[in-house]
Amino acid sequence: MVDAVLRKAQGLEGKAPHVSDLKAARDELRVYEARNIRREDFDFDKMKPTAGMTVASWADAYFDLEEVKTKRSIDRDRTLVIPVKRILGGKLLMDLCREDLFAYRNVRKAGGIICGRKESTIKIADGTVKNELSLLRRMINLARDRGLQTSTVSFRGAIPEANTRARILTDTESERLFAILPTWFRRVVAGCASDRLVRGRSIALDRRHD
Secondary structure (H helix, E strand, O other), X not given: OHHHHHHHHHOOOOOOOOHHHHHHHXXXXXXXXXXXXXXXXXHHHHHOOOOOOEHHHHHHHHOOOHHHHOOOOHHHHHHHHHHHHHHHOOOEHHHOOHHHHHHHHXXXXXXXXEEOOEEEEEXXXXXXXXXXXXXXXXXXXXHHXXXXXXXXXXXXXXXXXXXXXXXXXXXXXXXXHHHHOOHHHHHHHHHHXXXXXXXXXXXXXXXXXX
């Protein structure tokens, strides 16, 4: 980057630079050095369009960013963005409005789950639509942080409330959760599990004598 700035000041023919050109080059170099200290992504400069960026084009650029590639949810997000691109992909980020969000929500809730490339009669859950719109909101916020022109659309009320449900943790999830619990709480959990095991065996023995 430093060499590029200096070459710009010197010119392609290697002519002696003018004083004003050197000053401009030094100023530009200071800007790049400051951005480098902040660890900004210089490759992102190449992604900035001359005109407004659409939801679909930003979605493609979004998943090429290093900070996004390292997210644990990237595989799930790549799946969630598919209907977002299909329904809202042609909209400019700066033109996105609340009507678009509610229209997206209605379209998705009216459709069925795709199974084997065919739409089934099972409707798409509110939780899925919530995750899709939440991803869109994160994408827009990051676009704004990166200096792209976006609308100031509010997602309040547009994201559906998903029904909460209880489920049993998988063995992997249990191990990960148990590993980060405080020691005293681990003892409580182990004690409860042991007590439940004893009670289960007692009930089984009682039933043998019925």
